[in-house]
Amino acid sequence: RRPTGAARAAAGSGKRASGAGDFGGAGTPSPELTAKLEPRKGPTKVPLNTRVLASTEARLNWLVNDRQSTVTNIVDVALQEFFDRYRVPPADHDGRITEQES
Template sequence: REGNPAGPNAGRRTSKPRTDARTSGGPVAAAPTEELTSKLESRRGPVKVQLNTWVLASTEARLKWLVKNRGFTVTSVVDVALQELLDRYDVPVADPDGRIGEQ
C-alpha cells in the first residue's frame, strides 16, 4: 500500500515470539556449573542391559527376603552374585560399555 504512513503491515496482526514455558514468569536459570554437571553425569551409572531368566522358586524366595530385609534391589543382588561367580571362574573383565578386550 503506497502512501500508507504506518507502513506495509499496518492493520495486520503479527505474531509474538514464542517464549519458553519453563522460564517464562520466573527467574532465568544460569548455565550449569562444571561441578553440577559432573554430579549429574555421575548419577547416570554404568550402562545396563535387560537379563531375563528363570530361577527356582526357593531361590526367588531367598532373593525376595534379601531385598525386603536388607534393603538391596534385585538388580544389585543379581549383579553382585554374577560378578562373584564370573571372578571365581576367571572370566575377563569387560569395559563399562560391555566389551571384553582381546586376551
C-alpha cells in the first residue's frame, strides 16, 4: 500500500507528526493529545456522491486552497445558499423538513 499524502508529507519532512509520543509522566497522555483524541461533536454528516464538470472541480479546488477550507464545508455553504435562494424549507438536525404554512 502507498502511504497517504499526509503520511508521505510527514515522512518526507523529517518531522514527527504533531502529538506523536507526547506523553506526560507515568505513561499518561498529555492534555494536548487527549484533546486531539476527543470525539468530534457537530451536526451529522452523510455522504453525497456526484460528478461535476472538470472546470467546476478546478474552481472548487482553487477555493479550497485559497480559503484554507475543505470541499465538504464549501459544498455545504454553496448548497445552503442555493436552497435559500429557491426558498427550500430548512431541515431539522435529523434531516426532516417540516413544511411551513404560508
